[in-house]
Amino acid sequence: MSQMTGAQLIVRLLERQGVRTIAGVPGGAILPLYDALSGSELIHHVLARHEQGAGFIAQGMSRISGRPEVCFASSGPGATNLVTAIADAKLDSIPMVAITGQVPLSMIGTDAFQEVDIYGMSIPITKHNFLVRHVSELPTVIPEAFRIAMSGRPGPVLVDIPKDVQTAVIDVEDLPEPARPAAAAVIDLGAVEIAAKMINEAEQPVLYLGGGVVHSGAAHQAVTLAEQGGLPTTMTLMALGAMPTDHPLSIGMLGMHGARYTNFVLQEADLLICVGARFDDRAIGKTAEFCPKAKIIHIDIDPSELHKIKTAHVAIAGDVATVLDALLPRVKVMLRKRWLSHVEGLRSRFPLQMPDRENPRSHYGLIHAVAEALDDDAVITTDVGQHQMWVAQAYPFRRSRQWLTSGGLGTMGFGMPVAIGAALADRERTVVCFSGDGSLQMNIQELGTLADENLNVKIVLMNNNSLGLVYQQQKLFYGKRTYASKYARHTDFIRIAEGFGIPAMDLDAHEDPRAALAEALNAPGPCLIHASIDREEFVYPMVAPGAANTEMIGG
Amino acid sequence: MEHVAEPLQQAGFSKVILELEVNNHAGVMSHICGLFARRAFNMEGILCMPIGDSGRSRIWLLVFEDQRLEQMIRQLEKLVDVVAVARHGADHAVFERLEEFFR
Structure with missing residues (x-):
């Protein structure tokens, strides 16, 4: 004792x-x-x-x-x-x-x-x-x-x-044993059987993956299910990386800033297999008009998510990995040539537009240039706003936990401290935080923590000197009355970073931004990379808040 | 244009009685009441007493049945301190017998 x-x-x-x-x-x-x-x-x-x-x-x-x-x-x-x-x-x-x-x-x-x-x-x-x-x-x-x-x-x-x-x-006397996760509830195999039958009989099924796939470590099972059943697969913001972006069955992110073809494919689905997702309003738009022709299979570990927004035809409460393990042997191998070629047709007619993507001084070009300088081991965090959506659309995510973003709460100020945490969890990895000038200023004091810990965190600051997504919404939905969304003067982020002891560089000043970027990203230790972007560049396509996902603006 | 939940017209809905078995410690009641309050789901009546050796309490709730009730029950079942939830019709005697104290 x-x-x-x-x-x-x-x-x-x-x-x-x-x-x-x-x-x-x-x-x-x-x-x-x-x-x-x-x-x-x-x-x-x-x-x-x-x-x-x-x-x-x-x-x-x-x-x-x-x-x-x-x-x-x-x-x-x-x-x-x-x-x-x-x-x-x-x-x-x-x-x-x-x-x-x-x-x-x-x-x-x-x-x-x-x-x-x-x-x-x-x-x-x-x-x-x-x-x-x-x-x-x-x-x-x-x-x-x-x-x-x-x-x-x-x-x-x-x-x-x-x-x-x-x-x-x-x-x-005796210290208690360390806690372990409680055993998950036993899954309803009868429901799994029915789900498999529905998948096998569907003509135009779509697999819809959410953050639960990442939490459950079920990305491998999810990709196997897609390949086995010939299922075009969309991911929520939280699930990006669960299926590699360049996988032929990936149809990218759905929802408010999803590609046009993605939302059109969902519109035509006759079966939606929702795995570890929760039908969030930013993902599904107007609830009544989301997947209007589809029956729904919903798999989630939280029983209160089942039937919460959309009533499921088959609801399975359970750990996603366990349920998928049970489902896989029951799902037939199918090529689904007709449906998949229709999906391809939609993709080529309504692709994600990424204008100027070869120019590293543009927003999409900068994101691509960062991706080209890194491998898949790098972790990407973001803050919240336009830059977050552009990265979600454009970055080639290829694995779970490669992408850390504030999905549900949408917290500006998230990116940099989360990048610090990610680098603390694995000091070998390079962690890149894409941020905006609005977001970065919400937790900018953590530059001091970053300098103390001397971590491998690179902040890519996309600076349009405004609250870009607010500015965009005012331009699009509030009669162009932009108010309280532009900063009156420019903040010198280079000097701020240097004041905290963080090396900083201004991409605007470099003749070869691509080379300068690669050099900064691959040098050890922290760094702030500043890049000005055009305030008049908006995130497209965009579904107006409250509208159906098929009513997209731009893109 | 944002979707905002409409406050519910409570007239026309029948009443339901929920019987909860919960752990008995300070704070449990605020977890339960908060669940209803933040969904703008009105509780018509609430009654709570310890049972057995006082490690547990029983809570009786009188609520309106609307389309969110199933979701409310699922949320209640998720609370760590809620051991069991049972559902009774409005004809259950528990609140009826109390009526004389509310005249």
């Missing part, structure tokens, strides 16, 4: 859980935990500049490792600053454990200094949350937090720990 403080116990439990990197920002109410962490020889702490940055660094690690990763924040403003990163993890089903310090138990509810009810505040944005009321709860709560975060549909868990619980002394 050994005696330790609550804080020491937490650190031991985190170590045993396999946590090796924690991002955070200390403050009064979490100092006992930081003091205990200073004694850990296993865990590396990354000092973020803002708690939102710490939350996204943890997310970046999780999005690469697939395991729950950890961030720390203090009480009050520290905890509220984590909220956006937690909500983002909830919407994209990212496993994460956020640990916040809280004022001492006796002071809870008194409006004590730096007290907020983060437990109450985080209920709707977490998968589950805890307020630890006694040190004796820690040996169950900490493993339970990890178990919940990683079981079933992954998600964020918050554990709020009052300062006096951290300092309380506890006798520990």
Whole structure:
């Protein structure tokens, strides 16, 4: 039997859980935990500049490792600053454990200094949350937090720990076993049988892959299913990379900024096989007019997603990889020449237009030039806005977890701290963060963290000195009344980066931007690459919010 | 043009009673109430008491049956502290017997 403080116990439990990197920002109410962490020889702490940055660094690690990763924040403003990163993890089903310090138990509810009810505040944005009321709860709560975060549909868990619980002394006989994911529910084989029959009998089926395929590690099964059944395959924003972009059966990303042919193919489908996706409004447009002729097979690990937006003809609750393993032997090998040649016809008549793609000074050209300088091992993150959609459309993704983006919440400021997390999870890889000038300024302080850690992160800043997607929507849908979407003056990002100790280069000034880009991307360590882009270049095609996917503008 | 959920006309919907078995600790009630509140799904009645050795509680909810009810039940079943959800018709005695306290 050994005696330790609550804080020491937490650190031991985190170590045993396999946590090796924690991002955070200390403050009064979490100092006992930081003091205990200073004694850990296993865990590396990354000092973020803002708690939102710490939350996204943890997310970046999780999005690469697939395991729950950890961030720390203090009480009050520290905890509220984590909220956006937690909500983002909830919407994209990212496993994460956020640990916040809280004022001492006796002071809870008194409006004590730096007290907020983060437990109450985080209920709707977490998968589950805890307020630890006694040190004796820690040996169950900490493993339970990890178990919940990683079981079933992954998600964020918050554990709020009052300062006096951290300092309380506890006798520990045996430490609990590290948490493992709970076993997934048994799948309904009868439903799998019916699904296979529907696939075998369909004339014009389409496979629709979502982020669940990535979380479940089921990309291989999904591609095999497509090849076996002759299924044209579309991916949501979250699933890009699950099937290589250049696979002959890939019809690219669907939805608001999908290619015309992709949305037209879906319009003609007589069977939609939805795997680990959730019929998000940006993906399906007007619900009633999405895949109007199709029967629906929906496979998802979260039973509450089944029939939520679209009623499925066959709904299978279960881990996507397990269900696909059961489905594959029942699906006939089919060539589907007629349907696939029709799909090819649509593709050649309504392809994704990428004007100026050979010019590295254009937005599409820059993305292609970056891709040409990298191999498939590189990780690509983005912020949110026009640049995000252009990268989603144009970058040749070829594997799961190659692409990290804020899908559900659409959080500007996501890209750079997530790139830091991705590089921490795997220091060998090159991580490229495509960003915009609007997004980058939302977590620009993390350049300091990046410099501290000296990671292999390259920021490609596509600068149009505006909130481009807002500007685009105002031009298209608000009578060209552009308001509050252009910045009054230019920010000198090169000097900002250099001020933080990050090497920076201006692509605009180089005679051979392609060569300069390749050199910067392949040099070790961090770098900011600045490129001006044209504000009048918009993301096309575009489905107006609320319209049907077949009513596309441009492209 | 954005799709916004219409607040539901509650007249014309029949009532349903949900019986929940939940873990008994502070916070469970706010998880459950929050689930309904943030979907603008009105709870007409709520009743909660510990059962057995007080490790568990039973919650009775009186709600309107609309097309979102199935989804609400699925969301309830997902809550970590909700052990079981059962559905009863509006003729269940639990709220009827309470009526005398609300006159």
